[in-house]
Amino acid sequence: MTSTSPVQPAENHVAPQADHGDPARSLISRIAEGRAWLFLAGLIVCFEIWSRLAFGATFVLNPFNLQSIAIFAVAPLLLATGQTFVIISGGIDLSLGFIMGLAAVVAAHATNMAGAAIPLPLAMLAGILASVIVAGVPGVINGLLISRLKVPPFIGTLGMFGVARGAAFLLAGGTTVPVQNSWFALLGNGKFYGVPYLVIITAVFVIIMHYLLSQTRFGQHNYAIGANVQAARRSGIDIRGHILRLYVLSAMCAGLGGALYAARFTAGAAQAGEPLLLDSVAAVVIGGASLFGGSGTIFGTVAGALVIAVIQYGLVFVNVEPFWQFIAVGVVIIISVLIDQAQRRFSGARQDE
Amino acid sequence: MNNTNQNGPLLEVRNLSKHFGAVRALNDFSMAVRPGEVVALAGDNGAGKTTLIKAISGVFQPTGGEILLRGQPVTFATPQEAREKGIETIYQDLALADNLSIGANIFLGREPMRKAFGFLPVLDRKAMAAAAKETMSRLDFHVSRLEAPVSNFSGGQRQAVAIGRAVYWDAQILIMDEPTAALGVPEQRKVISLIHQLKAQGRGVIFISHNLQDIFAVSDRIVVLRRGVQAGERKISETNHDEVVKLMVGG
Numbered sequence: 298m299t300s301t302s303p304v305q306p307a308e309n310h311v312a313p314q315a316d317h318g319d320p321a322r323s324l325i326s327r328i329a330e331g332r333a334w335l336f337l338a339g340l341i342v343c344f345e346i347w348s349r350l351a352f353g354a355t356f357v358l359n360p361f362n363l364q365s366i367a368i369f370a371v372a373p374l375l376l377a378t379g380q381t382f383v384i385i386s387g388g389i390d391l392s393l394g395f396i397m398g399l400a401a402v403v404a405a406h407a408t409n410m411a412g413a414a415i416p417l418p419l420a421m422l423a424g425i426l427a428s429v430i431v432a433g434v435p436g437v438i439n440g441l442l443i444s445r446l447k448v449p450p451f452i453g454t455l456g457m458f459g460v461a462r463g464a465a466f467l468l469a470g471g472t473t474v475p476v477q478n479s480w481f482a483l484l485g486n487g488k489f490y491g492v493p494y495l496v497i498i499t500a501v502f503v504i505i506m507h508y509l510l511s512q513t514r515f516g517q518h519n520y521a522i523g524a525n526v527q528a529a530r531r532s533g534i535d536i537r538g539h540i541l542r543l544y545v546l547s548a549m550c551a552g553l554g555g556a557l558y559a560a561r562f563t564a565g566a567a568q569a570g571e572p573l574l575l576d577s578v579a580a581v582v583i584g585g586a587s588l589f590g591g592s593g594t595i596f597g598t599v600a601g602a603l604v605i606a607v608i609q610y611g612l613v614f615v616n617v618e619p620f621w622q623f624i625a626v627g628v629v630i631i632i633s634v635l636i637d638q639a640q641r642r643f644s645g646a647r648q649d650e
Numbered sequence: 651m652n653n654t655n656q657n658g659p660l661l662e663v664r665n666l667s668k669h670f671g672a673v674r675a676l677n678d679f680s681m682a683v684r685p686g687e688v689v690a691l692a693g694d695n696g697a698g699k700t701t702l703i704k705a706i707s708g709v710f711q712p713t714g715g716e717i718l719l720r721g722q723p724v725t726f727a728t729p730q731e732a733r734e735k736g737i738e739t740i741y742q743d744l745a746l747a748d749n750l751s752i753g754a755n756i757f758l759g760r761e762p763m764r765k766a767f768g769f770l771p772v773l774d775r776k777a778m779a780a781a782a783k784e785t786m787s788r789l790d791f792h793v794s795r796l797e798a799p800v801s802n803f804s805g806g807q808r809q810a811v812a813i814g815r816a817v818y819w820d821a822q823i824l825i826m827d828e829p830t831a832a833l834g835v836p837e838q839r840k841v842i843s844l845i846h847q848l849k850a851q852g853r854g855v856i857f858i859s860h861n862l863q864d865i866f867a868v869s870d871r872i873v874v875l876r877r878g879v880q881a882g883e884r885k886i887s888e889t890n891h892d893e894v895v896k897l898m899v900g901g
Contacts, residue, residue, distance in 0.1 A: 512772040514761050521747035521758055528747050532759035533730050591749040 329640030333584045333600030336629060340604060344611040351615055360491060362614065367496045368561075370606035372397070374499060374599060375554035376570065376577035377584075378506045379547030381598045384581050385510075386543055387523040387590025388450035392439060392457035393551040393577060396432050397570030399465035400555025404428035405474035405565030412478050421481045425556040432552025433545050435461050440541035454544075458574075465567035474565040485560030495557055502553065507595040519543065523590030576605055579626060583633045604629060658721055659684050660854040661706070661737070661823050666715035668701050675701040677878045678715070683823060683854035688845060690865040690886075691858045693875035694898055699858050702875070703825045706856075707739040708732035719823075738821035740829060745812040748801035752793065753778030755800055756785060756815045785818045786810065789844055806837030813844050817851075824848060825856045830864050842868050862891050876900055 328335070341357050348356035356362060376393045383390045408424030415423070435457050442453040476482070487494050510516035518539055521529040530536050551570065559565045584601030586593025608625045659682035668676040676698045683689050691699045704710045706717060708726030716723050719735055726732040729739070746755050754761070757778050764774040779796040786793055791810045793803075800808055809829055816824050826845070830838040838861075845868045848855055859865050865872060866886055874881045874897040882897040 508770075508772075512766075512770075514763070514773070517750070517754060517761055517773060518759070520749055521754075524747040524749040528745055528755075529758065531729065531741075531745070533733070534759045591747075 329636050330585055330597070332633060332636050333597050333604060336583065336604050336633070337600050337607065340607045340611065344607065344615065347611075347615050356611065356614060362610070364488075364491070364493060364496075366603070366606045366610045368493055369610050370602045371495050371499045372554050372558055372570070373573045373576040373580055373605060374503065374602040375557065376551050376573050377580040377598045377602050378503055378595060379550030380577045381581050381584070381586060381593050381595055382506075382510060382516075382519055382543055383450070383547045384578070384586050384588060385523045385590060385593045386519050386540070387526070388443065388540075388543075389454065389578070389588070390439065390544065390547045391451065391454040391574060392435055392461050393454075393547060394570035394572075394574030395458055395461035395465055395567070396435050396548050396551040397555040397558065397573065398567040399435070399461045399468065400428040400432040400552040401559045401569040402465050402469040402474055402555075402565040402567055403431045404556040404559040405476045406468065408476050408478050408481055408559070409474075417478050417480045421478055421484060421560075424476075424478070424481065424559075425553075428556040428559070429549050429552035432548045432555065434548075436545035436548025437541070439548065440544035443544065444537040444540035462567070469565060469567045476559055476563045476565065478563075481560050482563045485557065485563060495561060498557065503595060503599060506550075510595050515539070515542070520591060523592075525591075576602075576626075579630050580605055582630055585633075585637070587637060601633075659718075660720060661856075662718040662721075663702075663706065664716050664718065666702070666705060666717070667713045668698075668705055668710055669713045674878050676705065676712075679875070679878070679880050680715075681873050681880070681883070683856060685822075685854055686849050686852045687871070688849050688855040688857055688869045690869035690872040691856060691875065692860075692862070692865060692872055692894060692898055693881070696877075697875040697898075698878040699875055700827070701878075703739060703827060703856065703858065706732070707737055707825055733819075733821075736820065736822040737825065738816035738819070738823070739825040739827065740809075740812045740816060741827050746800050746808055749799050751779070751782070751797050752786065752800060752811050752814070753780075753782035753796060755811055756782055756818050758815075781818060782814070785814045788817065789814055789847060791844075804837060805833045806840045809833070809837075809841050810844055813841075813848070817848070817853075821853065823854045823856065825858075827858050828860065829857070830859060830861060838864065862894060865894075866891070874898055 344356045348354055376397060380390055380393060404424045404427065407427035408420050411420035411423040414420075439454050439457050442448040442456075443450050484494050489497060510519065518529060518534045521532070521534065522536060522539060526536060554573075555565075555569060558569045580601035581593060581598050582588065582601070583604050584593065584597030584599070586597065605626055608629065609622045612622050612625065613619060662682040664680050666676060666679045667674065679698070679702060681689065691702065693699050701710065705712045708729040708731055711725070711727075718724065719737075724735060726735070747758060750758070753775070762774040762777045763771045764777070766772045782796055783793075789810055791807065791814070793807075795802070800811055803811070813824070829841050833841065842864060845855055845857065857865065857869055869886050871883060871885055872889065872894060873883045874894060876898065881900065884893065
């Protein structure tokens with residue numbers, strides 16, 4: 298026998314299927330997927346040490362701090378849940394900030410008007426309902442522009458950003474609209490066993506949105522459209538209808554955000570969501586979504602929103618000039634994207650250059 | 651004449667024409683595909699291959715002529731209708747959502763649901779994974795990581811997923827547009843062996859390729875198109891590369 302190869306390849310044998318289950322690789326991608334939670338843990342540890350060294354006081358074990366951070370995170374998180382859906386589909390919604398402002402003003406007006414006619418708790422519900430429905434209108438327009446008229450999401454929603462902004466200020470008469478409704482104020486500032494109602498409402502809402510994204514056809518199609526719109530279309534998915542529903546959904550998330558803002562401050566302000574728009578995008582990106590579409594999760598976005606809230610609140614707590622917040626959040630966004638790209642390179646997935 | 655009997659063609663195209671204004675992309679073209687038969691479509695760029703498959707798969711409405719499925723005349727207003735009748739087109743690219751698992755891709759657009767806690771409808775991922783596993787093993791493609799996104803797999807494996815989706819939904823006619831063009835040689839062999847299996851399962855395959863080697867490896871017949879008309883039809887066993895090339899270029 299002179300054969301050097303003990304293995305005899307069969308004539309018709311087809312190359313074995315490579316299985317990319319390399320444990321090292323999946324560890325890297327798992328770390329990359331959970332990076333927002335790691336960031337969050339790291340930040341909390343940093344602030345805890347800082348706080349103990351500087352003031353000899355605990356940061357994270359102080360329930361007041363936790364409450365404040367949670368309250369801080371509520372509004373950006375509500376915008377960011379809708380934004381998560383949109384970004385996964387490969388789009389972006391720049392109008393959310395002023396849709397939230399519009400909704401806050403509508404919530405204030407509607408609650409006041411309804412309060413004159415019906416009992417206060419019902420008036421509160423009417424106000425919330427009205428604000429969410431009114432918020433849906435710019436969502437419908439966004440959706441039609443993008444799905445039917447093929448306007449790029451960036452431009453279409455930028456236009457709606459201006460329209461919603463103007464409408465909100467017009468409706469508010471250029472000022473803030475105070476709410477006269479004790480139930481509404483209680484909703485915005487009351488607590489249940491130490492947990493603010495706002496946080497409870499947001500948590501329930503986020504869980505529903507997580508279900509929608511991860512367990513339903515709508516969510517599944519959203520991922521497919523973000524990855525490969527041609528494949529999704531060829532699979533018989535109604536792309537136009539999906540995109541329309543998508544932007545209505547994100548606008549209604551902002552609507553709820555606006556209503557809860559009006560409850561918290563017992564006033565509707567047109568500029569309510571202005572600084573929150575970019576925070577919402579940042580939360581989604583820190584949470585692990587790719588701006589190219591196709592990836593992201595609601596719980597990642599929750600972590601992203603908490604990272605931003607911890608940075609903002611923590612830096613105030615340790616008495617650093619507030620402008621450092623912007624720098625810190627910016628740095629976290631950049632690091633997050635770098636990790637995402639490194640992970641793509643490692644995981645051997647195809648990359649778009 | 652062949653009617654709906656078993657030996658008749660699965661798909662027949664009679665005198666099909668497609669004109670774009672004055673341009674006759676396809677003119678009076680006829681061909682047939684029988685069960686378990688692989689028919690190769692060959693022709694230079696612009697010969698009308700793509701127009702033909704688009705007319706068969708419902709993307710274009712033909713200007714004239716008819717399409718018969720098991721002897722029955724059919725028309726497709728959309729690709730969706732063609733797919734429902736069992737004609738599946740597999741494109742070289744653009745076929746899969748890379749971020750989803752094999753099962754999710756097979757079921758894309760028709761996901762199975764189950765009830766969680768007895769009331770909450772949720773995606774039935776287990777059913778999708780099981781169907782994926784079963785389908786892929788029918789194609790002799792064994793994969794352990796059924797939850798991995800298809801971006802983790804190679805080009806040939808992704809092609810197998812696209813074919814698996816067609817097989818799962820019981821497509822009887824598979825139109826494959828350059829299925830081997832972007833693949834390495836071992837992967838090309840894998841796809842060729844997949845086509846042999848489709849044939850053994852009694853499905854009809856229309857196979858479009860520039861690669862004569864692949865055509866000769868897998869097809870029963872070859873139909874050559876030139877400037878929108880049929881330039882010739884040969885049994886693979888009775889022809890050779892030179893003759894096919896002559897038919898293609900009209901020499």
